[in-house]
Amino acid sequence: IAGITQAPTSQILAAGRRMTLRCTQDMRHNAMYWYRQDLGLGLRLIHYSNTAGTTGKGEVPDGYSVSRANTDDFPLTLASAVPSQTSVYFCASSPLGRVSYNEQFFGPGTRLTVL
């Protein structure tokens, strides 16, 4: 079934540890995005990639890094996790780079708790 997969589903992490959240899509979409969802704040864009080999910063990029080595994968790395990074993380993709024109397709999310 075509779509976006995220791993892990949930994770509890000690502060200071490094963590990579995985995201894979099989729709051959050019653009991919990482959001975090926090109660009362909605979804906020962390990083995005309009095409393989390029990335850009979103609204809340500090403490996170991404890479886009190929079309399908867009991992999000927390180099040294802090409790304020406790959140639900969603990966999304869209067919073209201009998000304004295209529907974004979302993965099921990763619930991350940093203690």
Added chain:
Amino acid sequence: AQSVTQPDIHITVSEGASLELRCNYSYGATPYLFWYVQSPGQGLQLLLKYFSGDTLVQGIKGFEAEFKRSQSSFNLRKPSVHWSDAAEYFCAVGVNTDKLIFGTGTRLQVFP
């Protein structure tokens, strides 16, 4: 700066009643507007979108929304709510800087 406001954090309706969820945006040009729904424990799913043309747009699951430029609004409506519509609803605006700005969401609860 661009922004999206959903003034209702939580709405409760009875099954079969009509529904209207409010969304107001702040953006200098004609925006691209979206409504997404998030069921518990799930990712977001697109309900409908407005780019141009007819200001009343139809979406999936019997939802519709109306773009009113004079009020900077894009309210979501459904004439008769079903219990399965209980979820969180997000309004979003697409701006020309490759960003999608989301509102803070409205949680819908449906009573039988």
